[in-house]
Amino acid sequence: MYKLDVDPSQSSIIIVAGVSGAGKSTIVNVLEDQGFTCIENLPCFLLVQTIDYLKQINKAGGIKAAISLSSDSLSSENLTDLDRLVESVDVTIQRWFVTADPEVLLARYGETRRRHPFSVTIKHLPQAIKAEVSALAHYAQMADYTVDTTTLSVQKLKTLIVKRLQSTLTQKYSSTEIHLFSFGFKYGMPKKADYIFDVRCLPNPYWDKALRAYSGQDAPVIDYLSNQDSVEAMIQDIALFLNKWCIQHQAQGRDYIEIGIGCTGGQHRSVFIVDRLEKHLGSVFADITVTHRELGK
Structure with a gap:
């Protein structure tokens, strides 16, 4: 992982708050790896x-600290005090908010079997999650930076945070990470995406029994789709659009862009087009990841 060179003449404190299970601890660990003094779950x-x-123990040099706040201590009065603090102290304070889709949080709690911090008074987990989201609403509105981990793996979250640090501490925007993924509409819409392209209007290899068992990464399907003028036209149009507007997002400091390509079953057309788009966008953007949601189903 890239290690930041922290300028000791500058002071910066990152306050991290967010819904439990969204990845606060992971973010604090990344900040610690990058040389921040970290305090976790502070009331x-x-x-x-x-x-x-x-400030007292860092008089000789700048402060580089990250503090994660416990959600059950974030009363409206304490949040008001936090707003005053951010405005009054002579230290740069960034407020980060970490969130995720409630259904994803439920699944994560099911996997880890950990207790929710609100479970002392609210026994039903979905209600505890809902109460925590409500308690954090003001902080979420005032946050300087929001991280939605709904679709992020731990590794992608770590990469995103390091890029954010590179951007804010050096005043230079790092290369935007572009995540291309294929999916099948029959299995449901993606929970989160910045752009979704529907390619179901293109010729479908599924209806050729000789091709049905293959995927968009296999030679017979690749040959079939490569010889379809409409498929090539669709790829060119999507690539032209993404090259233009992803550059605009990057110029605004966007760290991460999710792009979904959907066909009926997510096995042939969307897979083929995602792999082709990776090559097109790779000539412009340095950081591209690809996943195929339905392959193997």
């Missing part, structure tokens, strides 16, 4: 004293 009412202490 919000101790924040002012903690920042004062950090």
Whole structure:
């Protein structure tokens, strides 16, 4: 992982809050790896004293600290105090908010079997998640940076955070990561995507029994689709659009762009087009990842 060179003459504190299960601990671990002094799960009412202490012990150099706040301490009064603190102290404070889709959070709790911090008073997990989201609503609205981990693996989340640090600490935008993925509409729409392209109007190899068992990564299907003028026209049009507008997103400091290509079953056309688009976009963008959601089903 790329290690940032932190300028000790500058002071910066990152406050991390978010819904439990969304990845706060992972983010704090990344910040610690990057040379930040990290304090995890701090009650919000101790924040002012903690920042004062950090300033006292770092008089000779700048502060580089990350503090994650416990959600159950984020009362409206404490959040108001936090807003005043951000405006008054002579230290750069960034407020980061970490979130994820409630259904994904439920699945993550099912896998880890950990207790939700609100479960002391709210026994039903979906209601506890809902209550936590409500408690964090003001903080989420005021956050300087929001990370939605709904579709992110741990590794992709780590990459995203390092890029954010490169961007904010060096005042230069890093290369935007573009995630291309194929999917089948018959299995449901993606939960999150910045752009979705429907390619179901193109000739479908599924209806050729000799091709049905293959995927868009196999030679027979590749040959079939490569010889279809409409398929090539669709690829060129999508590539032209993405090259133009992803560059605009990058110029605005966008870290991550999700692009979905959907066909009926997610086995042939969408897979082939995603792999072709990876080559097209690779000539412009350095960081491209590809997944095929339905392959193997």
